[in-house]
Amino acid sequence: MKLKNTLGLAIGTLIAATSFGALAQGQGAVEGELNYGKKYNDSVNNVEDGYTPGASIGYFLTDDVSLNFTYNNDDYTRSNNNTGNQKIEGDQFGLNAQYHFNNAGDALRPYVQGGVKHGSLTNVAADGHTGRDQSTFLTAGAGLKYYFLENVYARAGVEADYKLDNGRWDYIPSVGLGVNFGGGNKPAAAPVPAPEVCSDSDNDGVCDNVDKCPDTPANVTVDADGCPAVAEVVRVELDVKFDFDKSVVKPNSYGDIKNLADFMKQYPSTTTTVEGHTDSVGPDAYNQKLSERRANAVKQVLTNQYGVESSRVQSVGYGESRPVADNKTEAGRAVNRRVEAQVEAQAK
Known part of the structure; x- marks a missing residue:
């Protein structure tokens, strides 16, 4: 008993x-x-x-x-x-x-x-x-x-x-x-809201969601009026998502990478750093290497597929150290499996 x-x-x-x-x-x-x-x-x-x-x-x-x-x-x-x-x-x-x-x-x-x-x-x-x-x-x-x-x-x-x-x-x-x-979960950073960017759903090269500055290029960060967020500075941002434990660029991301490449060709003095990230699943050392492979994969598309000079593109991996969403959920981990890049230039 x-x-x-x-x-x-x-x-x-x-x-x-x-x-x-x-x-x-x-x-x-x-x-x-x-x-x-x-x-x-x-x-x-x-x-x-x-x-x-x-x-x-x-x-x-x-x-x-x-x-x-x-x-x-x-x-x-x-x-x-x-x-x-x-x-x-x-x-x-x-x-x-x-x-x-x-x-x-x-x-x-x-x-x-x-x-x-x-x-x-x-x-x-x-x-x-x-x-x-x-x-x-x-x-x-x-x-x-x-x-x-x-x-x-x-x-x-x-x-x-x-x-x-x-x-x-x-x-x-x-x-x-x-x-x-009782342990092991790494602290999750608060989600960072994505900046408002110009959308161009009809592919006419003009923002659909703004009344002012109608000549602002697609994918450029804009203010509340749809104008470049910094006076006389235009910016293109890239956010490429990856499947779990993969470093292969998915076909639906090629269009966004091409937009970045076209912008860099329009402003030939620009350079960029491609930053790779992972979710928190797996050992830190493994995730560091995975993030580097992801960043390098996007760099190869920029340089080999779309002709941006290799000297203008750097790649770096940050592993799981810079989450932008909650790693405790599958949806949050999917957001964190990403490669980011941005390019700024003086507007012509």
Whole structure:
């Protein structure tokens, strides 16, 4: 009854934790888990294989590495000699480190682990003494976590425990259910409103949405009257969106890039810097490289496709460091997967 009450309280705690708002599988996150395993015993004489319910709590030191405190109960292990199925009780406390593969936020995260356990187990009466034996184990294991919700996962794995006292092994395949909460989300910058620009829906080279300055070119930043925002300065801005984890320029972005190229040809003294960005999914170092590839892809279209001199176009990647929308939502992440550029010139 005591064990059932304890498990019920723990399960209730896990369910309640799913309501937390700051959810992630990366650095700073906390994971709690309930688990149940089959224990194949070889380290203790005269004891049958048994079952070992348990729980763990872990903290992610990085996006991939967590440090975990574990507890397992061996109450379901019984002796296999002629003592009338004597009940054997035990407790094990452990500390291990897990290394997770794939990226924080992925549904599937394989892992490997290693650590140490200290166990306390009642003796088998037939062995000639009573009390509890104390033992220390080195542990190693591997498995897979499946995050079927953003912060709830199921786990399956196997662990091998090496008993330092006698050099023998126990093997424990297990399953678990856990929650992940409380860290890893990088602060999202407040969305930056896009400047009002001239629209030219009928492609006649004249702004449709203004009454003044009708000769303002398309895609130039304008003020409330539709005139260039800075006196005698005209500007073209570029915002190219990318699919998740891709650096290929989509066909629907070529027209916008061509507008920028045409503007630079109209003002041959201009230069520009093409800036690449990503959302927050994945490691920082990977996102930095991805943003650089995106920026370079847009530069190649400008120079190779539309003939802007390469010396007039620089490319730079900022990774995930400059979000303009909330990375906690899919819509926000889609906005952040972008390449931006702008060109200013003195109006003729």
